[in-house]
Amino acid sequence: MSVRVVARIRPLLEKELDKDVVVHADRVEEGRGLTVVKIPNPKNEAEEFSFAFNSVYPQATPQEPLFTAEVAPHIKALFQGVDVTIFAYGVTGTGKTHTMRGGLRLAERGVIPRLLSNVFRRGKKLMKDTNGGTTVDVALSYYEIYNDKVYDLLEPPERRTASGLPLREKDGKTIVVGLSERSCEDLKDFERLYIEANTNRVTASTKLNAHSSRSHAILRVKVTQTTGDMVKESTASAIDLAGSEDNRRTDNGKERLVESAAINKSLFVLSQCIDAISRGDKRIPYRESKMTRILSLGQNSGITIMILNLAPIRSYHLDTLSSLNVSSRAKRIEVREIENEVVFKQPPRTNSGFGGAGINRQPLRLLTNAHNVHSGAIAAKAAEKAERPDKPVKLFSVYTDKKPAHSVRPLLPQAANSSQPRQPTLTRRPSDIPDAPSSRPSKLARPTQQTLVRPSQPPQISISAAQIEAMVEKKVAEILASAAPPAPPPAAAPSAPAETQISDEVKRRLEALERRIDNESREDGRSEGLRLLLQARQAKEHGDDEAALGCYEAALPFFPGQAKLMGKIERLRGKLGKMGAETPKRMVRRGDDDDDDDDDDDGEYQDGTEADVEDDGAVRKAARVKTARRKKASSKAKVCGESVGDGPASPRTRQLLEIVNSRDLALIRGLHGFGAKKAQDLVDHLALKGDDEVGRVASLSQLRMLPGMGGRAVERAYEGLAVAVAAV
Numbered sequence: 001m002s003v004r005v006v007a008r009i010r011p012l013l014e015k016e017l018d019k020d021v022v023v024h025a026d027r028v029e030e031g032r033g034l035t036v037v038k039i040p041n042p043k044n045e046a047e048e049f050s051f052a053f054n055s056v057y058p059q060a061t062p063q064e065p066l067f068t069a070e071v072a073p074h075i076k077a078l079f080q081g082v083d084v085t086i087f088a089y090g091v092t093g094t095g096k097t098h099t100m101r102g103g104l105r106l107a108e109r110g111v112i113p114r115l116l117s118n119v120f121r122r123g124k125k126l127m128k129d130t131n132g133g134t135t136v137d138v139a140l141s142y143y144e145i146y147n148d149k150v151y152d153l154l155e156p157p158e159r160r161t162a163s164g165l166p167l168r169e170k171d172g173k174t175i176v177v178g179l180s181e182r183s184c185e186d187l188k189d190f191e192r193l194y195i196e197a198n199t200n201r202v203t204a205s206t207k208l209n210a211h212s213s214r215s216h217a218i219l220r221v222k223v224t225q226t227t228g229d230m231v232k233e234s235t236a237s238a239i240d241l242a243g244s245e246d247n248r249r250t251d252n253g254k255e256r257l258v259e260s261a262a263i264n265k266s267l268f269v270l271s272q273c274i275d276a277i278s279r280g281d282k283r284i285p286y287r288e289s290k291m292t293r294i295l296s297l298g299q300n301s302g303i304t305i306m307i308l309n310l311a312p313i314r315s316y317h318l319d320t321l322s323s324l325n326v327s328s329r330a331k332r333i334e335v336r337e338i339e340n341e342v343v344f345k346q347p348p349r350t351n352s353g354f355g356g357a358g359i360n361r362q363p364l365r366l367l368t369n370a371h372n373v374h375s376g377a378i379a380a381k382a383a384e385k386a387e388r389p390d391k392p393v394k395l396f397s398v399y400t401d402k403k404p405a406h407s408v409r410p411l412l413p414q415a416a417n418s419s420q421p422r423q424p425t426l427t428r429r430p431s432d433i434p435d436a437p438s439s440r441p442s443k444l445a446r447p448t449q450q451t452l453v454r455p456s457q458p459p460q461i462s463i464s465a466a467q468i469e470a471m472v473e474k475k476v477a478e479i480l481a482s483a484a485p486p487a488p489p490p491a492a493a494p495s496a497p498a499e500t501q502i503s504d505e506v507k508r509r510l511e512a513l514e515r516r517i518d519n520e521s522r523e524d525g526r527s528e529g530l531r532l533l534l535q536a537r538q539a540k541e542h543g544d545d546e547a548a549l550g551c552y553e554a555a556l557p558f559f560p561g562q563a564k565l566m567g568k569i570e571r572l573r574g575k576l577g578k579m580g581a582e583t584p585k586r587m588v589r590r591g592d593d594d595d596d597d598d599d600d601d602d603g604e605y606q607d608g609t610e611a612d613v614e615d616d617g618a619v620r621k622a623a624r625v626k627t628a629r630r631k632k633a634s635s636k637a638k639v640c641g642e643s644v645g646d647g648p649a650s651p652r653t654r655q656l657l658e659i660v661n662s663r664d665l666a667l668i669r670g671l672h673g674f675g676a677k678k679a680q681d682l683v684d685h686l687a688l689k690g691d692d693e694v695g696r697v698a699s700l701s702q703l704r705m706l707p708g709m710g711g712r713a714v715e716r717a718y719e720g721l722a723v724a725v726a727a728v
């Protein structure tokens, strides 16, 4: 999703006059919300510029509606493990601090205290709803970037060093080394900390703002949810940027000018980054200022909301135009909304040694968790905390570079299976069966940079480019086949010898392919058709003509009128003795229709053209309608050749329903095609239905009817389950 950019026009301050107002909120058309900022051309006031945003809040907007519309909806995602970043941008004196921090009175409280209040409320509810099964810990870090140096606001100013705290990149994120973190029990706790810390922030009176922030302030709210062994961590960052200043208007003295230069430089770099990203440049100048490194706009995963603060009056005219220009380009920045990965804090199991015969191939990870990966440090920390519950929250414990002696434990190869919930009621993978040979090591078991340097680790074998290609191709086929009908699997398919140890490069490529295939198949119906064709071909290779026919027929609506495909269907139907009323009367293939080209390239199928079929339009249409109907019916009634209708429930159906009715978020998330959002929505919905028999989902058609489900989702979950069961 893109960065969400909203504009807020502040009200007139004392001494500002109505007649000087030049900035207005407007709407695209009557009846729609305010999404446009209008401002006259300074060179020709008769002409007006319009800038479109996701939302525009006019002068009179109080704090509450802005928070409710722009921030509150993302708190659920935060608890699902998605990082959320909210930052205020604008010229000095336009209301950034007012928006983020606000006043002390309840109605004047800004985004930050409201965010904390909501986080505590949701955390408490979660703990209550789970009878304490899930605990939620909130911890704060708060720092400022002043003159391009980072200072901890939770530490007294006298402890600052001249050079400030260094930054470092870790796991694709920029971290501040040596930053303190305080745990926070409730809103009172937070307010005490926050108010105290704000007195450490550098503000000064300037001509344009009596309490001007001379630094960028970044508050990080870390939410850690612990359920048994599972630890989920996500962060909300609220950033109050310093405002750009036109020093021709400030009368700034030397010290203020130095500050101003640093502020303006970092904001200039930010605008350069935004321009470069929106132009699609390869080089984005993030590293040219600490603020842009930390903000990592467009590089970070999660949800990003930019609040553009505007002053409505003429004296800000040129500055307002400039920030309107920058922020309207920021809308084009795409951010990946991806959850942080859940980690597990149990001690590593020892029954699956790394490099043993059991490790044959790279496990396919849940696609939703493919990015933004935490190292095992969270797990190590949580384990450490569990071992010593009385230990106070340690300053410098989170961002320190030093690793505690045992901090790599969860990363050790022996930690295989640690990403599996500990007590699944259903055995879905070999790793869930005690003593079963583990062929799917967890992600934590994969060699990371840390594990790679361990002397005990087996040496990486070198693989040729051709072997890599072969493995990639094989893996792609496996991924595609994961949704295929359960064609008779070849008995104990032996894996390629080179596959026993896969280099990191291969893993990265496989993961990228996994993501690409998943994205493309979701976005593009045609690739769904190609997937079905591939499945059909695989079924044919296994001699399952019945399943192949089903897949070809299901693929037909994606390639309507495709002569070659229709020919295949016709021949298969003939072979299976199914030529009947349903078969289109005349299907004419391309010139190659005589040769039995069943093994030809399915990828060549194109959307149907008139030339493909010599039949008259009516027959063609009837054939298409019938096939579409058949497809619709078969997609509802069949998954991989197995009934998912509402007859007597098959073991797989029962298994799927059992998982759904367990209402166990982790189990439901493990279903194929279920992201955290869908899983959470389902759990939330089921929670509304009560715990008794009436609240249970009794059939797949009932499941399909639930909000946010639908036939495809149920099918995918079912298919995934079938594949997992087959693997066991």
Ligand SMILES: Nc1ncnc2c1ncn2[C@@H]1O[C@H](COP(=O)(O)OP(=O)(O)OP(=O)(O)O)[C@@H](O)[C@H]1O
Binding pocket: 009, 010, 011, 013, 061, 090, 091, 092, 093, 094, 095, 096, 097, 098, 099, 209, 211, 212, 213, 214, 241, 242, 243, 244, 309
């Ligand atoms: N929405 C608003 N409602 C009422 N007063 C506002 C609003 N927005 C800003 N103000 C007032 O405008 C003045 C400037 O606001 P603020 O200090 O938040 O600006 P700023 O953008 O943070 O400035 P700087 O970048 O210099 O720190 C303050 O007196 C603040 O109370």
